[in-house]
Amino acid sequence: LIQEIHNVLGPDGDLTSEHIDENQIIKLMEKYSSNADDWNRYTLFDHSRAYTRNLIDDGNGKFNLMILAWSKDQKSPIHNHSGSHCIMKILDGQLQETLYDWPSEVVAETESSSTGVPLHISKQTVYHPNQVTYVHDNIGLHRIANPSKERGAVSLHLYAPPYKVCKTFEEKTGRARSSGICTFYSVGGRRV
Structure with a gap:
């Protein structure tokens, strides 16, 4: 799968969001059948947080392929992807994706929370193992949640091009704030 993604996204060099055919990547992700022997070594959980971001391949700067390990009954903040394509495949457990329309007017974090x-x-939508979903900022914002109170979940994510910061949004007000720099919990299966 990793080699096929490299083949589709091309050799080293700059890659912009406009030059990516997300349907090709979606097809590759759909073709791959989840096998814990392939991904288990990259799946590091930390149950003191909602999820961990575990980098598998940095795509020579063109993409990030990572495993997200979701603690039980946890969710991400509502967020955008800074113009990046996000393709997610469920490897184990189930995850719920909630898509939101962009607020008609983005409220800055400095404004009153009642605004x-x-x-x-x-x-x-609830996704199960081997199902794939796709989101881009032109579709809207989203939140991913592990609805299970008994077990964790594992998902494979491809972000192309990679991003370092995004915006998170308050559900009740649409208020936006910077996420800070997105970091990895592990790289290549080793805790960082």
Whole structure:
């Protein structure tokens, strides 16, 4: 799978969001059948946090392929992807994706928390092993959650091009703030 992604996204060099055919990557992700022997060594959990971001391949700067290890009954903040394509495949467990429309007006973090309008949910879907989903900022914002109270979940994510920061959004007000720099919990299966 990793080699096929490299083949599709091409050799070293700059890659912009406009030059990516997300359908090719989605097909590759769909073709791969989840096998814990392939991904288990990259799956590091930390149950003191909602999820960990475990880098498998940095795509020579063109993409990030990573495993997210989700603690039980946890969720991400509502967020964008800074213009990056996000393709997610469920490897183990189940995850719920909630898509939100962009707020009609983004409320800055410096404004009063009572200012703004609640975000509108456009779609909610529960995904199971080997199912793939795709989101881009032109589709909207999203939140991923592990609804299980008994077990963790594991997902494979490809972000192309990679991003270092994104925005998170308050559901009740649409208020946006910078996420800070997105970091990795592990790289190549080793804790950093």
